[in-house]
Amino acid sequence: EHVAEAPRIALQHQRSADDEVTIKMAFRRNCRMLDNDSYRDWTEHHPDPELRAWLRRSRGILMMNYYFDSELGLFETLDGNAAGQALHFGG
16 A cells, blocks of 8 residues: 655646646556546546546546545545446446
8 A cells, every 4th residue: 555645836837736646646556546626627638648538437436535624633535426436437
């Protein structure tokens, strides 16, 4: 098991660099992505057609959304209908 944090780059021309790093790392490893971004723009405009197709096919299965409950000090993932999605895409 491995966790990697995508860097936050503050330059104007690279405001979405953290999104791109997250997507590329998940693509290379075919692993889950922990982010609250939907990556909708990347499914249409990423310059790599293979990565773009993978993201369209896989983001519903591999994407993990989350929230912080600061009152209780908890971190939770939003699992939603993950099992149903996996069955739908797999079948």
